[in-house]
Amino acid sequence: MPTLPRRDFLALGAAATAAALLPVRAFAAIPTGVKMHGLSAFGxxxxxxxxxHFDYVxxxxxxGGTFNFSPPNWGYNQNTETFNTLNSFTPKGDAPPRMAMCFDSLMARALxxxxAVYGLIADGVTISDDRKSxxxxxxxxxxxxDGTPLTxxxxxxxxKLFKEKGHPDLSLSLTHLEDAVAVDPRTLRLSFSGKHSVRTILNVAEFPILSKAFYSANPFDSSQLNPPLGCGAYKVGRWSAGSWIEYERVADYWGKDLPVNRGQNNFERIRIEFYQDRTxxxxxxxxxxxxxxxxFTSRVWATAYDFPAFTAGKVVKHEFPxxxxxxMQATAVNQRREQFRDARVRQAIALCFDFxxxxxxxxxxxYERSQSCFEKSDYRAEGxxxxxxxxxxxPLRDKLPPETFGEAVTQPASDGSGRDRKMLGKAAKLLAEAGWKRSGDFAVNExxxxxxxxxxxxxxxxxxxYSPWIANMRAVGIDATIRLVDPAQYQLRQSSFDFDLISVAFSFSATPTRDDLEIFFHSSTATVSGSRNLPGISSPAIDVLIDAVGAAKDRESLTVAMRAxxxxxxxxxDWIPSWFLANHRSAYWDMFGFPEQKPDFGFPVEALWWFDKGKAAKIGKA
Known part of the structure; x- marks a missing residue:
């Protein structure tokens, strides 16, 4: 997701510590000492x-009405197959998706x-002259x-709580937070060290605000099924642990008429049911x-929409952009395991996948073959x-693979046979070069x-x-297997990095910050349980490039840094790119209305759609 007019980035090669001090000079387009109703990365x-109100609502x-849906995305410690806690902001346990709808943040993102973020709990923000506060x-x-003031x-x-005990998705953005102070009941000051990226505030301003009274009486870092006291458009209603949960719209919600909320949160009730089996x-x-x-199952999309409700026109299939x-949808190869630390082994594993x-x-x-960590954006490197x-x-040449400086690395296309001899032969050769010699059916070390x-x-x-991929790995001598585990165990093993290979899908913000990238790729997160650095990347050179992203002063320099x-x-x-879709393959009972123009940077159906009584009556769902 243009050329770089500035040359001072050359200094980044000197040392990562020096680079870390650069980002406070960014955000220059935002004035200091002036109360702003909104913030954006470049002003x-x-x-x-x-x-x-926002134009897309x-x-x-x-x-009114109930929206019962299967969430297509989630964050923090959330799980779509089960839940055993209602605290979504701690690393522990499995929480239900959409708990964040029960909480407001200082500012809300425009989709x-x-x-850009605009005032929600806060009606404005003022940046200090040194851009640290x-x-x-x-x-x-x-x-x-409960009617108590939010102060x-x-x-x-x-x-302070998130910095100390929050999920890594929260705590890592607060690494350089020095203090959070209530100047008075209506004024909050967040002060950073100067080593932060000033664009960090775009993430931090969207963090949910919790009740001090509630979490003083209820331990934050314990898995609990005590519905938290929120302040957002919805609150926890009825629920059955691991099976289903309902969020009820708050009738007297304090912020319902704010510009950032108008036209949203239209359903009276949002219900999520949990299934461990896709069928x-x-x-x-x-x-x-x-x-x-x-x-998300191509076979079902292509062949299974022939049931009575669909043929009668009650159910609609629609692809939204x-x-x-x-x-990024990719497979992480866990370099905390010694056998995967040689890049030739990781490349050999990738060659066994016949896309x-x-x-x-x-x-x-x-699906299309993914090649990039930043697919579907201008940040994808080409040529x-x-x-x-x-x-x-x-300046980082001696710390990066030589391939970095040639054509952007891509995953080769196979002959489509499922057993491409050329690719498997290359994989076997790479394993041998990495010290794994064939002995009988398996590759062994010295x-x-x-x-x-x-x-x-x-x-x-x-x-x-993945079974054909496993079969190809075994063909070149890798003792490859698949382990199917329950959702809670899967989440625990992912969070604690207890795996060899694991596949995941993530999206980044349209304007990535250093914090966005650190949790995935930075050395500092390789040992942080619950981080998204699943391969265990620990590279000073990658750290310097992430700092370059944080230091970008305009979108052109940001794009250059991201491509590098x-x-x-x-x-x-570190990651084996897999595949991606260009559209959302959505299916729904034809009883909803939605804005004609979908926003480019988000698709929160549960917040933007509404119940249409007329449509519902026509299909017998009134």
Whole structure:
């Protein structure tokens, strides 16, 4: 997701510690000492201080009805197959998706801008002259669901709590937070050390604000099923642990008429049901027990929509364009395991994956081969590095693979046979070069130990999809297996890095910050349980490139830095890119309305759609 007009990035090669001090000079387009109604990475705000609502909502949308859906995405410690805690912001346990809808944040993101946030709990923010402190003015009407005021003391408590005990998705952005102070009941000051990226505030301003009183009485770091006291548009209603949960719209929600909320949160009730089997979830959808789902199984999308409700026109299939944000669907090869530390071994494993055969036999011709850590964006590296990219990469030449400086590394296309002899031959040669010699059916090291690789999955669908990959690995001498585990164990083993190979899908913000990238790729997160650095990447050169992203002062220099980072990551082969879709494959019972224009940078169906009584009556769902 342009050329770099600045040459001072050459200094980044000197030392990562020096680079860490650069980002405080960014954000230069945002004035200091002036209360701002919104923030963006490079100072460009679409909406003026007196805006009435976001352009992509329907402010006349009716309110009511129940939206029972299968969430297509989630974060923090959330799990779509089970839950055993209602605390979504701790590393422990499995929480239900969409708990964040029960909480408000200081500011809210606009989904038709790549990086802008506007006042929610805070009606504005003032940046200090040294750009190290941010002072938020809180709205006096802000309330928790029990009617108690939400004050700066609650907000200060929240940020300190997240820094100390929060999920890594929260705590890592607060690494350089020095203090969170309630200047007075309506003024919060967040002070950073100067080693932070100033764009960090774009992440931090969206963090949920918790009740100090509630979490003083209820331990934050314990798995608990005590519904938390929130302050957002919804609150926890009825639920059955591990089976289903309902969020009820708060009738007297304090912020319902704010510009950032108008036209949103239209459903009276949002219900999520949990299925550990995809087939069971689809059957529930066919019966109308689930009303909206995104289809991630190509076979089902291509062949299974022939049930009575669909043929009668009660159920609709529709493809919505995907967001223009960088995304990654890939397999992590865990370098905490000694046998995977040689990049040639990781490359050999990648060569055993026959995407072309898989696409034809499992995906019904859908999906495209992913090549980048930042697919579907301008941040994907292409061809030879530009002069501006080389300005960043050359000082790091001795710390990066030689392939970084040639054509951007891509995964080769197979002959589609499922057993491409050329690719498997190259894989076997790479293993031999890495010291793994063939002895009988297996590749062994000098001590006679087998090269083993276990694929960790939590769904039988992936057992089927990855079995041919496993077979190819075994053909070149890798003692490869698949282990299917239950959802709770899968999440625990992922968080504690207890796996050899694991496949995941993630999206980044349209304007990535250093914090966004650190949790995935930085040395500092390689040993942090619950981080997204699943391969265990620990590279000073990658750290320097991440700092370059944080230091970018405009979108052109950001794009250059991101492409350089992508180029280096692909050459290291920490992740094996898999596949991606260009659209959301959505299916829903035809009883909803939605805005004509989908925003480019988000698709929160549960927040933007509404219940249409007329449509519901026509299909017998009124």
């Amino acid at each position: 460009d705000l679409k909406y003026k201080p007196d805006f009435a 329907n402010v006349d949308a009716p309110q 038709d801008e790549p990086d 941010f002072e938020f003015s809180l709205r006096p009407e802000a309330r928790f669901h 700066a003391e609650d907000a200060a408590f929240t940020f 069971a979830g689809f059957e529930a959808f066919k019966k109308g027990e689930i009303l909206y789902r995104e289809e 995907t967001e223009t944000v960088p995304s 072309e055969w898989t696409r034809r036999n499992f995906f019904y011709g859908s 030879m590095p530009s002069p501006e990219e080389l300005a960043l990469l050359e 001590k006679g130990g087998r090269l083993s690789a276990e694929f960790l999955v939590d769904d039988d669908t992936f057992v089927k999809v 980072l992508d180029r280096a990551l692909r050459a290291r082969r």
